[in-house]
Amino acid sequence: MSALKPLIAGNWKMVGLPADLKSFADAMRAWSGGSRGGLLICPPATLLAAAVQAFDGLPIAVGGQDCHAKASGAHTGDIAAPMIAAAGGTFVIVGHSERRADHGETDAQVKAKAEAALAAGLTPIICIGESLAQRQAGETLAVVEASLRGSLPSGDLARVVVAYEPVWAIGTGLTANADQIAEVHAHLRKVLLSIDGTGAAVKLLYGGSVKPGNAAEILATPDVNGVLVGGASLVAADFQAIASACPA
C-alpha cells in the first residue's frame, strides 16, 4: 500500500430499493468498527439523493455509476454529472466494463465522461480491464495501457481514480491473484507517471470479486490503493469487513 489513502468503493449496480438503503445505512450507523480508508457507495441513480441523506453524519461518500459527457440536453434516460453533484454525489464511475459491453462505450467516450465529471467537481473513477481472451493471449498490459491512455481526461490527474477490473473476474467469483494485480498496477503507475507528474496522485483500485476473505491480501498488494466492490458491497457486514481490512 502506498501513502495514498485507500478508497473502499461499493458499486451497487442495478440493485437496491429504498428499504435496502435503509437497512444498509442502519447497519453502517450501528457499526462499531472503522476503516483506515475512505468509504464510498455508488447506488442506483434513484437512490443517490436518498443515500446522501441516509449517510448524513457517517464517513461515507456517495457517487453515481455513470454520467453523460454533456452537462444537459435531450438524452432520455441519461444523467449528467452536474445532476449527480447537485444530489450531493462527489464521485462517479465511468467506463465500467458492463457499460462498455452493454452500451458499446469507447475509450474516447469514457474520456469525455471523465472530463464532464471533473468539470462538475466530481471525482471520476475510470474503469479499465482485459477480457479472458486478451489475458490468455498475453495482451493484458497492452490492453489496459491503451485503455488507460484513451480514457484519461486531459490535464491534471490529481482528482482522477482508476479502477483495474479484469472483466473475467467481475461477478464470477474468480479473482486475479496478487501477482497478476501487482503486475498490472505497477504498469499502470508507470504509465501514469510518464504522462504527467500528477499521475502519482491517482489512486489505483482493484475490482473483481473482492470479498471479506480476499480483501486483506488484495489491499496489501503493492500499488493497490483501494478496491471497487460489486456484489459484496450490498451486504453491510461484508462491506464493513472489507473496509476493516485496510492496512495501516
Ligand SMILES: O=C[C@H](O)COP(=O)(O)O
Ligand atoms: O464495480 C464493481 C465490479 O464490477 C466488481 O463486481 P463484483 O465485486 O461483483 O465482482
